[in-house]
Amino acid sequence: MTTTQNFTYKSHQTVSTLGATIKTDVRLIVLSVLLELVIFIIDINIPLGFAGGVPYVSLVLLSLFSPRIGMAYIMAAAGSFLTVVGYVLSSSGGLAYIVLLNRGLALTMIWITAILVHRYRSAIEAAKIAEEALRKKEMKNAFSKLNAQNRQVVQIEKLSSLGLMIGEIAHQINNPLVGVVNMAQLALREKNISADTKELLEDIQNAGEDCRDFLHQMMEFTKISCFDRKLTEIQSVIEEAIDLCKHSAKMPLSIKAELPKAPVYLEVDPILIRHALFNLISNAMQADENGAITVRLRSHLREGDEKSGWALLVEDKGPGISEEHIEKIFVPFFTTRTKGTGLGLPLVQHVAILHGGEVSVKNLPEGGAQFTFWLPG
Template sequence: MFKLTSPPRMFAIISLLMIVAMVVGTGLIQAPFFRQAIIEREAVIVRDMVNALASERGLAASDLQNYTHANASRRLNQSFNALKMLSGTARIKVFSPDGTIIWSDDPDLVGTKTTTHLDRLTRAMGGEVLAKFNPVATNIDMLEQGSPIPATIECYVPIFSRETDEGASSVIGVLSLYRDPQDLNRTIEHGLYLLWGVIGGAGLVLFLALYQLFSLVYNRQRNAESKFSKLTVEHERIVQIEKMSAMGELVGEIAHQLNNPLVGVINLTQLAERQVQNPQRVAELLAEVRKAGTECRDIVQRILRINQISRSAPQPTDIKELVRDTITFCHQSIALHHAVDFVAPDEKVMLNVDPVLIRQALFNLIHNAILAAPDKQVHVKLAFAEHEGVPGIVLGVTDAGSGFTSEAAALLFKPFFTTRSNGTGLGLPVAQHIVMKHGGAILAKNLPVGGASFSIWLPSITTL
């Protein structure tokens, strides 16, 4: 079921709201610019028409100065009466240079100086064409009996004359025209509808394209997550199978290790039963049974020691001192023909590790190196080194033995695998488990000059 809060639906809602806001906002912002551009254009048209009419009727500066004379009044009427035919015209005023109204469609205004926009009148006298939209009610006559109209378009256009000797034009008066903005508003409204339609259509196309893209990416992400989830479950199942397989293999090895001495115990007890009349022989057989039992006990204890490795107590440890203590312990517990050589940097090396476990891992490597070549010297080296780009330290143990074969290399860290007749096969697996528990790695390689090198790498920052 498609939920209300699903990402595709949320994307669609937010996108549509943004498109609506963009369309409405664009219309509201553009409307004033459209209106001003239109009224400025119409003001220029009015200027050209007024000056064309004035020129055609021969209107001169003297007519504006003597506007009360019959001839001047006739020419003024002939020049500006045609403006009354313009649609939406609300009031027409013609000002002389001193600001007196010399002609108007309302005769009561002639001879007065009624205007609230002296600044606009002054600028128009300078030759500018001014257009202004008044959105609020305005009393265009500034008379007590005048009634305000809701909104107006107010234009101030200069009236030019070419009577100078140089033929240059000069401003002889200003005409102000007030018009009802209904026609203009309808034009702007149609323009806004067209603008909103274009922007809305483009926004809708963009929305559909983005929605399709988002849905495609979202569905692919969901499919990828679903597949990854299935892979994760499958991976966990495979890991579990591998764990069970490893456990079965370990149990098989343990059973094999225990089976040999137990078979001997059974055989020896059967012999003892047949030799019951020979006490001396029975005593010898019982001694063999005790030896086999001791071997079984040792195997079980070694397995228990592996389990104890899982418990650790990390603490700041001086690695150089730890190596020296381990080498001293080797000298005391193993018959050595040569002292173990140790090389380390001069500075102090501190790591947060479990010293007991690291000492056990290092002892196992040194012990194996001594057994590999009892008559040769074993070398231990401590150095700073990176592993896969991570800074840390490396403890290298090198022997002068015969090394290991490629077949043995694949089994070095397998529990109970050993190449010595009296080996337990647990030294290297225990060392590897300890090192991995500290976030490190144990590396093994044959040396070109003979012998083998086993290295313990530990990160500078260990986590247990």
């Protein structure tokens, strides 16, 4: 719906509501005038000793049907005025103090009723406003959840298509590449080769192995379309990923793990989660030359729909991520490193989406970056 159409719709809605309010007020006024006239005629035709003003309470009660909350006080004012006029125009009768007492009681009843009606109407209106606010919030959350799910579906379809394409390309390249690397290795075993030839063969072997590693990472996309979800203690998966990173690190690595003492069980594929966490820690290792990394597991409500779950936080003390790159960091093949493939973080995002979760990144005020890998549970 365009802005103009939305404005026109709201204008028609406002006019319709205003028209209904005016019709209700006109009917109520006509009925009130008739009721006032009947009560007033009765009041002036009975002696002053009777509490002729009490029936005006019905006027106040009639305001319950008005769309205007303040109508109770208007009716009370009208009833009070007619009570006084009725006192002046009624024939004398009864003791003076009884007459004044009856009129005073009538006025008191009119205004007490008006106050009660007004408070009742105010409470109903407040409840309506609260209900409407709650309904809007629920609708907003529902739309946010639906949009998030749609984005996840689109992302899964994109990555699945990309995975199929990558798998086919990698398969076609891998076989001849293995042959090239093997031939280079066999040639290096020959004893009667010159130093220049040996250096050239080593370059071929190293380049081939780098290309093979790149293809291996590309093939990971074809392996995560299907996964085996089962109840898993997440702390053990985190510790396994940390151990793998320590063993593969080429420098001293300090990883601080802050995990809940009580076991946390989630319905996940432990292999995929371990692989995703391994990629996050490896990414932090490359960002922080000192190797000071913190891994945390926290109970966390997802923003937007406040769904309960657990967040795996991976923090480093590196330079952080530039604003220019932070928006592209999960795009496949985007990398700022000379030897990077640009597939590690997209793979992490794919694993998160497959589990109904999400991954995000932000720069920390004290320096470094923080990746949040959120899983429902």
